[in-house]
Amino acid sequence: MPMQPPADFASLSLAEVARLAAEAKLPPVDRWNPTHCGDSEMRIAADGSWFHQGSPIARAEMVRLFATILRREPDGSHVLVTPVEKLSITVDDAPFVAVEAKLSGEGDQGRIAFRLNTDEVAVADAEHPIRIEGTADAPRPYLRVRGGMDALIARTVFYELVEQLVEGPDGRRGLWSEGAFFPFEPA
Known part of the structure; x- marks a missing residue:
């Protein structure tokens, strides 16, 4: 049965988004x-x-x-x-597109939730990592959604995320979500 689309993703708390994703x-x-x-x-x-x-x-x-x-x-x-x-x-690329993101918390207490073009919601964590492919000049950011399938993170959403980057434990810049750190820079 298809998940009902969120009424208004922007108005949902991250706890509500996480509940929707789990349900x-x-x-x-x-x-x-x-x-x-x-x-x-x-x-x-x-x-x-x-x-x-x-x-x-x-x-x-x-x-x-x-x-x-x-x-x-x-x-x-x-x-x-x-x-x-x-x-x-x-x-052609990834079957989904992450069209909206919502961030909360700071440092390793951060959480990032996404709304996909299909109105599904996903929270980045160790099982649903964010990864950056491509080059520094042409990055291709992805979120693992389910079953080995990815969502391409829309360029506008990616730029919103880039504005929030912090230094990680290995010195690279990236973001935390659900206790996992996702570097946005190559090793």
Whole structure:
């Protein structure tokens, strides 16, 4: 069952966001192993837009529903899976985009919560790390969401995070969330 989108992410406390993330009831796609049936003719673009046969899927409810049955396979490919079907889906970059962030606390008591383009919420922690790929001139920040799938952190959200960087235990600058430190600089 798809998670209800937060009424207004900005007005939620981080404790409420963490509760919503913990309560997310997603289908057990990791336990479903039907035979591969073919191609869904769907694609998730690098900006998080969903397409079917080249046309945008305009209904946000449909995108949210499809996102609940999305799974990453061991070979890195993505599928839409139900108990009886498994269909390939093309993902240009990451299947999700973190479009909003909320920070609280200081130092190792910090917490960072994200709202995704599918209205799911996630809190960065040891199981859901933030990592920076790319180069210093063209960083590509990601948040691990679930099942080996990532959310690209939108550029505006990334810049908000960069404004809050602190020095970490190894001298690199980054952010703390749920007791884990996420460096934004290379080692």
